[in-house]
Amino acid sequence: xxxxYVALALLVGLAARVEAASELRIRTAAGRVxxxxxxxxxxxxxxxxxxxxxxxxxxxxxxxxxKPETRILTLAAGDAQVQVTVDTRLVRDGDQETMLRVxxxxxxxxxxxxxxxxSRILAPHLGRGASFDxxxxxxxxxxxxxxxxxxxxxxxxxxxxxxxHLAREIGYRAEMTSKxxxxxxxxxxxLDPVALAADRPTPLVRSxxxxxxxxxxxxxxxxxxxxxxxxxxxxxxxxxxVLELRRGTSPAPVAxxxxxxxxxxxxxxxxxxxxxxxxxxxxxxxxxxxxGNDLEEKNVTLDFARALQPVLERExxxxxxxxRNGDVTCSPETRAETANRxxxxxxxxxxxxxxxxxxxxxxxxxxxxxxxxTMADAALASSHRGVTDFxxxxxxxxxxxxxxxxxxxxxxxxxGSRLDVPTRPVRPAAIEVLEGAAMPSILxxxxxVTNGDDAHHLxxxxxQTQVADALVAALRAFRTARGEARAHERxxxxx
Numbered sequence: 001x002x003x004x005y006v007a008l009a010l011l012v013g014l015a016a017r018v019e020a021a022s023e024l025r026i027r028t029a030a031g032r033v034x035x036x037x038x039x040x041x042x043x044x045x046x047x048x049x050x051x052x053x054x055x056x057x058x059x060x061x062x063x064x065x066x067k068p069e070t071r072i073l074t075l076a077a078g079d080a081q082v083q084v085t086v087d088t089r090l091v092r093d094g095d096q097e098t099m100l101r102v103x104x105x106x107x108x109x110x111x112x113x114x115x116x117x118x119s120r121i122l123a124p125h126l127g128r129g130a131s132f133d134x135x136x137x138x139x140x141x142x143x144x145x146x147x148x149x150x151x152x153x154x155x156x157x158x159x160x161x162x163x164x165h166l167a168r169e170i171g172y173r174a175e176m177t178s179k180x181x182x183x184x185x186x187x188x189x190x191l192d193p194v195a196l197a198a199d200r201p202t203p204l205v206r207s208x209x210x211x212x213x214x215x216x217x218x219x220x221x222x223x224x225x226x227x228x229x230x231x232x233x234x235x236x237x238x239x240x241x242v243l244e245l246r247r248g249t250s251p252a253p254v255a256x257x258x259x260x261x262x263x264x265x266x267x268x269x270x271x272x273x274x275x276x277x278x279x280x281x282x283x284x285x286x287x288x289x290x291x292g293n294d295l296e297e298k299n300v301t302l303d304f305a306r307a308l309q310p311v312l313e314r315e316x317x318x319x320x321x322x323x324r325n326g327d328v329t330c331s332p333e334t335r336a337e338t339a340n341r342x343x344x345x346x347x348x349x350x351x352x353x354x355x356x357x358x359x360x361x362x363x364x365x366x367x368x369x370x371x372x373x374t375m376a377d378a379a380l381a382s383s384h385r386g387v388t389d390f391x392x393x394x395x396x397x398x399x400x401x402x403x404x405x406x407x408x409x410x411x412x413x414x415x416g417s418r419l420d421v422p423t424r425p426v427r428p429a430a431i432e433v434l435e436g437a438a439m440p441s442i443l444x445x446x447x448x449v450t451n452g453d454d455a456h457h458l459x460x461x462x463x464q465t466q467v468a469d470a471l472v473a474a475l476r477a478f479r480t481a482r483g484e485a486r487a488h489e490r491x492x493x494x495x
Contacts, residue, residue: 024051024115026059026139028195029129035059039137042112048102049137050112060126060141061193065292065450066111066358073104073111076291077125086111091121147189148217151208153201159247160204162221169238174230177432182221182230184241189217204245213287274479277312278321278344280433281305282351282443285329290354292448293455297352298327300458304350304446304467311468316475318345336396336436346407346475347441349433352458353448361451362422363415366443367408368435369428370401396438403440407478411442414470421447421457440478 026034037056039049053073057064063076071086083092089100098121105112118139119132127142149165164172164184173185196210196219206222221243228248235242281301283289289297302324309320321342323335330338339347353364397404408426416423424445434441446467447454457463 024056024118024137024139026141028141028192032195034141039115042105042107043102046102048114048116050105050107050114051118052108052110053113054110056113056118056122063291064356067293067452068358069452071106075122077122080125082121082125084111084113084117091117093121146191146195148186148191148196148210148219151196151198151201151219153198153205153208155202155204156244159227159245160202162202162205162243162245164219164241164243166239166241171238172232172234172241174232174241174243176230177430179430180223180225182223182243182245184219184221184232184243186217186219186241188215191217191219202245204247215286274316274318274345274482276319276321276342276344276346277316277475278323278339278342278347278437278439279305279308279312280323280335280339280347280349282349284324284327287329290352290449292354292358292450293452295352295449295455295458297354297449300352300446300449301350302327304464307461307464308468308471311465312472312475315472316479332433333436335433339441340396340436340438344437344439346478347434347437347439348471349431349441349443351443351445353445354450355448356450358448358450358452361448361454362424363412363419363447364424364427364445365408365412365415366427366429366431366434366445367404368397368401368431368441369405370398397435397441400438400440403482404434404442406481407440407474408442410474410477411444411471414474415467418470418473419463419466421454421463 022038022040024037024039026037028034035055035058037051037059039051041047042050053064053075056062057075060077065074066072067074073084073086075082075084080094082094084090084104086106087103089103091098091100100114100116100120102114102116104114104117115132115134115137119134123130123132123139130140130142132139147167147170149167152163152165154161154163164186166186166189170186170189172187175183177183191210191212193210193212196208198208200206201208204224204227206224209220209222211218211220223245226247227245229246231244231246233242233244234240281298281304283298283301285298287298289301291297305322306325309322312318312320321338321344323338324330335349336347353360405426405428412423412426415421429443431443434443447458449455449458
């Protein structure tokens with residue numbers, strides 16, 4: 001009898017400690033705290049504690065899709081997809097089914113997950129070495145066998161210095177993808193995105209973001225406006241990458257030159273030809289793109305490109321080139337170079353959107369705008385003289401920026417009038433794949449894979465036909481307007 005009382009006292013004591021713990025603490029194996037999440041008891045007949053899924057996925061940076069009509073929440077953890085349904089105990093873990101002791105609940109706008117789900121289902125998917133301690137309510141993520149060990153940043157008299165520490169000698173590529181973004185790609189290397197992320201490590205760096213893109217590690221450094229350039233070098237036998245950031249002020253634009261720039265852009269379509277349309281199915285290979293509602297962006301874009309190709313060729317009498325016609329990985333540089341080498345007259349990149357709020361939906365057309373800079377002036381002047389061999393890669397679009405805007409407006413207008421899908425305003429954006437294309441170029445977001453209505457359209461072959469018809473009408477109008485403008489110029493009316 002005394003033994004029963006002792007056991008009962010131990011159980012009561014343990015329950016009291018768990019009840020007293022009001023937070024679930026999440027940290028990395030290296031000790032970095034990712035979040036402290038509130039837990040609560042939601043069922044009077046059970047001591048099980050619950051945590052809000054919204055807070056959990058934010059702390060662990062998980063992908064999530066919520067379908068309110070079916071009350072199904074899907075989490076992407078590691079390589080697995082785990083699915084729970086509100087008010088049920090069933091968990092679909094890939095091809096396996098597991099029954100929890102208590103049901104998943106819904107409260108205050110969030111799916112509430114029992115801690116049993118965290119310990120039995122989620123933690124094993126966070127990688128070997130991940131663990132959950134029910135007594136202390138601490139979830140520890142798996143240690144990463146990383147090649148990129150860390151980033152140090154320090155201010156120096158003329159700017160800032162970044163030092164990337166590597167576990168071994170590895171090659172790298174550092175480049176400016178826009179005036180405010182420095183990208184460093186390290187092939188065949190692994191990193192821990194959470195451990196390397198940082199806000200404002202130096203006055204010249206606003207933030208550091210890291211991504212594991214397939215087999216390659218990629219770091220993005222968002223730079224302050226006063227940063228005017230960088231140099232890079234390797235030290236320690238290739239185990240340290242040193243980035244030297246320069247501080248300065250960009251030359252102010254000269255107002256008197258603005259009309260010259262405007263004239264250059266307006267007459268940039270030097271060729272009357274309209275023979276080759278390049279379709280670029282976004283993503284591919286290990287780059288799956290946005291996911292939701294049983295759709296993967298890389299598959300949707302390829303399906304649309306294959307459906308658009310014969311329609312455009314038949315209706316416009318042009319050759320339509322697909323940048324990729326299979327599940328292969330292509331860099332933005334490769335996509336733009338393919339279009340340029342094939343002397344494309346128009347470049348159309350196809351993509352899908354995604355957003356945590358599943359009510360977000362609609363199509364959108366974007367183009368890379370003309371932004372005043374010394375590089376833009378030089379690139380436009382070279383183009384005007386017919387010299388293009390030495391134009392920087394990211395400046396190839398500049399002579400065609402105005403034509404790209406016109407094309408984007410025409411395509412968006414046709415989508416808005418022909419399709420039963422909302423069309424968002426045309427968006428100017430520094431999009432890498434468009435910046436390298438030496439022709440009028442646009443990017444089309446076909447819809448949100450995370451929205452149920454958009455996903456239904458994206459799966460519908462009839463919608464593909466409607467998009468094709470709208471794109472044909474827009475390209476035909478663009479070709480006509482451009483031809484008329486060139487004829488007017490030849491007659492001396494342009495100046």
